[in-house]
Amino acid sequence: MAFEDAVEFMRGASAVRNGLRVVPFAACREAARRGGISAREAEIAALRAGLCPSRYERSVGTVGLEGQARLLESCAAVAGCGGLGGWIIEILVRAGVGKLILADGDTFGENNLNRQLYAAEENLGEPKAEAAARRVKAVNSAVEVKALNFFLNEENCEAALDGADVVLDALDGNGARSVVFRACAKLGVPFVHGAIGGLYGETAVLRAGDVPPWELFGAGDKGEEVERGNPSFTPPFIASAQAAEAVSILTRGEETQRKTLFWFDISRLTVRRLNLK
Structure with a gap:
């Protein structure tokens, strides 16, 4: 079965809901099997043909069929699989x-x-990257995932991030951030910075030529988190802001605001915009 036949199979299995022609999950996987293509390729083919795989039915109202196809065609790297990264x-x-x-x-x-x-x-002592990769395949088996069970450094960073369209910062020290940001600058890849400490967090999108906020403001390697730790609700709050930036970059090629650090006080639900120019 060729790509065209796979699309026709999915079209035949689809139904119109709320103005969308939606393809059931099982039909997408069966089309991939019959066509000898990956599940990701089958979903992309459906979207390009104006069909919506059912798993994205509640997403395309925001990103559109074209935006969803672009996401499936994209590669994101996450540096750190712990608090923010997970x-x-x-x-x-x-x-x-x-x-x-x-x-x-x-x-x-x-x-x-x-x-x-x-x-x-049950998984104390397990490598974080491996646990994250296993979760990825459990949630969305169409996603192709590579787990790197090592810390990024000057020697391995560029090779590890090669092929990524965006890199998200979930690191816990500014020294490591500097290493990854320099690699992103050389590769021409946007770096979505995020950091948390206590009840505070920050995000910014950095590109080649930008001065990172930790250098601009003379920060040390660690910050507020050393004394105050990080409560359970701070990481998902900042991670959501970072992921939203990444989705915007991958679907539209733009971020919220250039050369701006968004600084969040979660205890008061306030945000400040600091100029990084």
């Missing part, structure tokens, strides 16, 4: 970003249980 990955895989690179050399510890989405009593 929530970022969960959002991106459910959004349908077609390829994910997940990098983290750490394993789950007991103090991760309060906030890290993929940390559980």
